Amino acid sequence: MAKVKKQPRPKALPPKGFRDYFGEDVAERKEMLDRIAAVYHRYGFEALESSAVETVEALGKFLPDVDRPNEGVFAWQEDEKDWLALRYDLTAPLARVYAQYRNDLPTPYRRFAMGPVWRNEKPGPGRFRQFYQCDADTVGSASMAADAEICAMLADTLETVGIPRGDYIIRVNNRKVLNGVLEVMGLEEGPARDDVLRTIDKFDKVGEAGVRELLGKGRLDASGAYIDGVGLSVDQAEPVIAFLTSKAADTAGTLANLRAAVGDSVTGKEGIAELEQIADLLAAQGYGPDRIEIDPSVVRGLGYYTGPVYEAELTFEITDEKGRKQQFGSVAGGGRYDDLVKRFTGQAVPATGISIGVDRLLAALRAKGRTAGKSLGPVVVTVMDRDRMADYQAMVAELRNAGIRAEVYLGNPKNFGNQLKYADKRNSPVAVIEGGDEKERGVVQIKDLVLGAKIAENATLEEWKSLPSQYEVPRGDLLAKVREIIALHEGG
Template sequence: MAKKNKVQRPKARKPRGFPDRSGAELVTERLMLERIAGVYRSYGFAELQTPAFEYTDALGKFLPDVDRPNAGVFSLQDDDEQWLSLRYDLTAPLARYVAENMDALPRPYRRYAVGTVWRNEKPGPGRFREFTQIDADACFAPAPHADAEIIMMFIDALKAAGVEDSDVEIRLSSRRVMTGLLDVIGVDPEDQATAGTVLRAMDKYDRLGADGVALLLGEGRKDDSGDYTEGAKLEARQIDQVLRFMEGSDMADAFAGNQAGTEGAEELQKIVSTLTELGYGNRVKLDPSVIRGLDYYTGPVFEAALTFDVENEKGQVVQFGSVGSGGRYDGLIARFKGQDVPSVGCSVGVSRLLTALASKAAFEEADGPVVILALEEAEMPRYHRMAQALRGEGVAAEVYLGGAGMKAQMRYADKRGASLVVIVGEDERKAGQVTIKDLRAGKEASQNIDSREQWTEERPGQETVGEGNFVEAVTTRLA
């Protein structure tokens, strides 16, 4: 007898760093994004959608890693043998769009964008290759007033999303200030190796403190795991200057007449003064440890940090940290047109912010639909009419279609996140009634019930109403 060939079936698996997402998580995210977008629109920003793919050369030198087609981005060649790459942020496509439509756009040009971005990087805990961003940018908008407005709008957006005023701090610094500091201590800002090592060391000030940063500015540092990080090899005098700058309250004192540093510090003070006058000053802090994308930004840079305590994966109590950032990038559009276009923007870390709101219970989890149990097959048209009546009042509703018994239907409603189920069995139908079961209220009440008899008598979270009144009863409970 001939042996049957084994059927080769693909293994059901998803690529690393590309999460599956469904149900309440997506509904909650969309609600949060709409609240943020509503703030952006209230400031006069209009939405722009750009394609997922851009020509790779349009992304330019600002790739996350080195500038070859598959480093940091996902790329392919089209039928013209030109390289295309999935966008890794929403700002590079904006720069291309502005350059392409420069003469037709209003000045300033104010846009916001919501979309998926992709990073060809090693995935890890909380680090994905595909995620959502929501950005707002103003082009042809010079400093410092456009910067102050973006920061003010950023704070308002976080508040609309559910962040308490007392829980957010905007930490503000400047690329020009950092350039001035490097000049003062005798490091060439164009020396990518040394200047980059100095700035990366400064970026670790919050985590390592002055002693740890001093080691990284000097010969190097060995961490707790035994890994050794090579230092910037600065002299003691230079290290002392950097640390005094990091610890000082007045940035201008650090520059001793250096033009770039002095102008950068003055620009920051103007931003802070404007925000203070408008009632936002108590949420803004000058912080020289904010070192962000210094090949990208040309002026003020900032990040939004949430200051409440959470427990990390090691069980340690730490501050939650950054949920978004932004800054000024006057040179990005110049790649296409050869002239600087003063621009500033902000970007919210959507996944980080959702995690923060969940940890503070600041954003309610979206309810699933009201589930109408299907207990009699002959009554299916009745059940569907009931669902239609609820939808007519703006209530999401569905009829159970799985063909199982009542217990299984109730388990299904629970898995769907339904707060209410509607029950019309034979007894209810004959009496012209509808039973509404509030699953969440029932769970809460059941904690205080001691016996089956008490449960049967009280039926917590449950009411029976006339069939003609069931829509009003459902909407009242949901409200």
């Protein structure tokens, strides 16, 4: 007889870089997204849930002569024909949807979207290949009022989810102003301009002095490696530095500095006028620079966007796992991008929007204690007599019908200790016990597990005696007593 090769057991693991979310983690994220959606909805934005899978052609990330799509997305070929891929963000699908439905959708089209996106990148600690995004965009409006609205909505959103005013700042910059600066420098197109753009992108990390060095001869970086500079003279580099450091004590001052930086550039002046319009519109609605400010040092995304750029930063400090204090940093960003739909239709369609980093914002709320935290688990009705399961089921039904989360123990009831361990693992506030004796006497035992745990931890013998954590009540009082105990602990 041929020997049958035994199949090895599959590993019980998700693919590298993927993870699962349990119970409270799912609930907390849902709670936050629901609150965000309510704000977006109030602002007139409509939900859109696009397909998770797109054609690679529609995503537009790949060269036509590449046999297999580049890294960055998860893609596969269908029947030796089309390449399909998981969406890597929510903006590319929006462009496809808008191009597809442009005759049916209202113009401007305000839409929000929330859901997972996938990146085929090297996973690392805290870096996952599937994560949530939460976007709001206005397609089809060139008005700065659309940008101002997005910024105001972002401020409202942050406050609604639990970031108090003063703990965040939304900073606004404009790509056109930078273009004006580059124009003044005579760097309108070509490799030198791209080098300058790339250098500006490092401003967050290396600061003013670092950017000065990188625009000039070069810089010794922290690792000891020497990074070649762009090779501009000190004078040549000056407009870029002036731009990046033009933030003044108030908006008028900042705008004056920017005007000096862009000189006669038409594009530059246009960008400054846009920033001024946004600031005026926001001021009229009461969004002052304590919440939303013009800040030319915001460089993230300046290379990608075509007009205003926004970034929301949390300004409070958190303590990291090593006990060091650090600023929380960016939780959302966005800007105006006017070319996205053009790939499909040939017509440029103005668009502007933001994306919230869901996991980062959630982490911030947790760090500030703004999430509900570990909530009470269900009441557990224990099984003392397996033939009377119907009695126990009737108890949980009674509790549930009163809106109380409750369950009967469904494991092997033989070992009562296991039932209490289970209740503990479930974070149950209350265990209900009805043995044969109780049944006969028409009573139930109700164990206050929260109080029981506290007593077990801290109480002196006297307290332990004076603080009973188990009550015998008539069966008819089950609901009332359980309710009383839960109310006590939910309050605390």
